[in-house]
Amino acid sequence: MSETIEKLERLDKKRKEHEKKEIERSSIYLKIFRANRATGEQAHYDTVEVPVQRSTTVLDALLYAKGYKDHSIGIRYSCRMASCGSCGMKINGIPRLACYTKVSELYGDTITCEPLSNFPHIRDLATDFTQFFEHHKDMQPYIQNENADIKDPSKLSEFVQSPEDVDKFLQFSYCIKCGCCYSACPTVAMDTKFPGPQALAQAYRYFADSRDAATEERLELVDDRHGIFRCHFAGSCSTVCPKGVDPALGIQLLKGHMLGYSSNEKKIADLKERLMRK
Amino acid sequence: MRESQIMKIHYVTGIAALIVVAVHIMMRLIMPYNMSLEYENVVANYHNVPYVLLLESILILIAIHGFNGLRVILLEMRQGRNWEGSITVLTIAAMIAIIGYGTRTILVANGLEMGQ
Ligand code: SF4
Ligand code: SF4
Ligand code: FES
Numbered sequence: 224m225s226e227t228i229e230k231l232e233r234l235d236k237k238r239k240e241h242e243k244k245e246i247e248r249s250s251i252y253l254k255i256f257r258a259n260r261a262t263g264e265q266a267h268y269d270t271v272e273v274p275v276q277r278s279t280t281v282l283d284a285l286l287y288a289k290g291y292k293d294h295s296i297g298i299r300y301s302c303r304m305a306s307c308g309s310c311g312m313k314i315n316g317i318p319r320l321a322c323y324t325k326v327s328e329l330y331g332d333t334i335t336c337e338p339l340s341n342f343p344h345i346r347d348l349a350t351d352f353t354q355f356f357e358h359h360k361d362m363q364p365y366i367q368n369e370n371a372d373i374k375d376p377s378k379l380s381e382f383v384q385s386p387e388d389v390d391k392f393l394q395f396s397y398c399i400k401c402g403c404c405y406s407a408c409p410t411v412a413m414d415t416k417f418p419g420p421q422a423l424a425q426a427y428r429y430f431a432d433s434r435d436a437a438t439e440e441r442l443e444l445v446d447d448r449h450g451i452f453r454c455h456f457a458g459s460c461s462t463v464c465p466k467g468v469d470p471a472l473g474i475q476l477l478k479g480h481m482l483g484y485s486s487n488e489k490k491i492a493d494l495k496e497r498l499m500r501k
Numbered sequence: 502m503r504e505s506q507i508m509k510i511h512y513v514t515g516i517a518a519l520i521v522v523a524v525h526i527m528m529r530l531i532m533p534y535n536m537s538l539e540y541e542n543v544v545a546n547y548h549n550v551p552y553v554l555l556l557e558s559i560l561i562l563i564a565i566h567g568f569n570g571l572r573v574i575l576l577e578m579r580q581g582r583n584w585e586g587s588i589t590v591l592t593i594a595a596m597i598a599i600i601g602y603g604t605r606t607i608l609v610a611n612g613l614e615m616g617q
Contacts, residue, residue, distance in 0.1 A: 413577045442505075448576055448585065452508045481505040482512070 246327055250274045253288055255296060256337040259346045269293065270333070275326045281334060282310050282321035285348075297347030305465060308401035312348045313337040318403035320465045339406035341419075354415075355402055358422040362444060364429060367437035370494055382434040382492040391489075395428035395473050397466045404460035404470050416449035420460035420470035423451055427473035430480070433492040442481055451478055511569045518562040521555055528552065547610035560603040568596040 250272055258266035271292045273284045282300055289296045298321075300310040305323040314324055315335050326334065342350035372378040404420040405411055411419045418426075423445060430441045445451040451474060460470040479485035529537050536542060546552050572592040576585060 410577065414580060416580050417577075446503050446505045448504055449580070450504055452504050453573070453577060482509055 246330065247277060248275060248326075248332070251284065251326055252333040253284055254333050254335040255285070255288070255347065256335075257296075257347050258344065259297075260344055261346070268335075269296075277325075277327050279326045280322050281314055281319075281324045281326060281329075281336065284326055284334070285321060285336065297345075297349050299349045306399060308399035311339050311401040311403050311406070313339060313406070318406040318463045320401055320403070323465050339402055341406050341408065341411045342402060350402075352400075352402060355405055355419065355421070356400070358418040359400065359425060361418065362422050362426045362429070363437070363441070364425050366429070366432065366434050367440075368434055368491070369436065371434070380494040383495050384433055384492050388433040388489070388492065391431040391433075392428045394468055395424050395431075395470075398424065398428075398464075398468050399466055401465065403463045403465060404468075407459040407463045409457055409459065410453050410455060414449055414453055417453050418445065418450065420454070420474065423454065423477065424460075424468060424470035424473035426451075427477040430477060431489065433489045436491050438489070442477075445477065446481060451481070454478075507569060511566060514562045514566040514569075518559065518566055521559050521562060525555060525559060528555075544610065547607065553607055553611055556607055557604060560607070561600055564596045564599045564603075568592045568599075 252270050252272050254268050254270045256266065257269050258264055271288045273287050273292075275284060280303075282298075282303060285296065285298050286300075289298065298310070298312075300322060301307040302309070303322045305320050308320075310321040311318060312321055313319075313336070314321065315329055315331075316337075318339055321336070336348055338344050338348050338350045342352065342355065345351050368382075371380075371382070398421060400421060402421070404424075408417075408420050410417045426441055426445050429435045430438060435441075454471070454474045456471060456475060458471045461468075461472065464470065476485065531537075532542070547556075569592070572588055575588040575592075
């Protein structure tokens with residue numbers, strides 16, 4: 224009994240210590256990267272003071288700065304709830320979602336906001352995602368199965384998957400394509416043809432999905448000079464992912480299949496209608 | 502050749518090289534280290550067929566693993582059809598040259614003892 228109380232006390236102490244880490248301030252300085260490639264505006268930083276509360280996110284602070292201090296600040300955002308993947312930027316040097324990072328989590332009075340690395344820069348905090356999305360498209364991120372005839376609506380039916388089947392790929396389907404992992408990847412920084420952690424994790428996501436029948440074709444997509452084997456398993460991608468996806472894990476699992484030390488024993492899922500007919 | 506096949510060879514040669522180099526170091530430690538480098542002992546080693554085979558396998562494994570590693574580094578350093586084609590040819594040529602030169606050394610040293 225006394226042991227349990229001691230354990231609870233220890234946990235309570237830990238929780239209090241954690242809470243103390245939320246830094247309370249009434250205002251912070253935002254140091255914002257400014258540049259416009261189209262007009263040739265030189266890169267520099269602007270610093271603005273912004274009032275904050277405990278729940279203020281970096282995106283809130285940036286929008287305050289844009290609304291009340293300098294309308295010309297270039298930011299990309301949409302949902303403000305970590306769903307659309309638009310607001311990725313480097314906050315104090317680490318790729319994060321601005322709408323998902325509270326100011327109270329960050330140390331220091333100054334918060335530095337910069338555009339994501341490894342993406343061509345457009346203006347201020349906005350970067351060009353064209354190549355990133357191309358890599359994603361190259362992975363054919365959709366179910367390929369002859370039995371699923373989507374052209375004829377009368378034949379539409381559901382696939383039947385067990386919870387275990389879903390578990391194999393579920394975490395990878397949480398990806399919102401924010402580009403944080405791509406920005407953190409040292410291989411992407413060097414090799415422009417490397418698909419990057421996001422695209423490779425999606426390759427695994429469809430490879431592991433029991434509704435998908437294009438198993439071998441998917442392996443071929445990533446099996447080239449600049450493909451999956453250029454990943455050095457540094458794991459930076461998984462560290463920064465704001466959605467809890469572990470791209471490095473997907474990549475290693477897929478490599479395992481390609482090297483032959485793990486086998487993909489998935490049984491292609493049946494359509495619900497067919498099962499009913501049986 | 503597919504990249505996955507090349508990388509399979511890369512990993513297998515890496516692991517195998519670790520094993521043969523460990524055997525090589527252990528064999529060097531049988532006698533005091535400076536004695537193992539004396540002329541007679543070195544030539545005697547080259548005359549010992551299992552040991553010669555060990556040396557040859559170290560040479561081949563490390564050349565394959567090392568030059569493929571170099572190819573990977575160079576591939577990541579720059580991209581472009583010409584560059585990629587050239588480094589593939591150059592690393593394979595260098596690998597063959599090193600294996601050829603090393604094998605020649607082993608054979609010459611082996612013959613040296615036999616000729617005496
Ligand atoms: S894997 Fe994570 S970090 Fe990478 S794009 Fe998807 S959500 Fe963003
Ligand atoms: S684990 Fe691979 S994909 Fe992820 S950051 Fe490292 S090199 Fe890039
Ligand atoms: S605004 Fe949508 S993810 Fe941040």
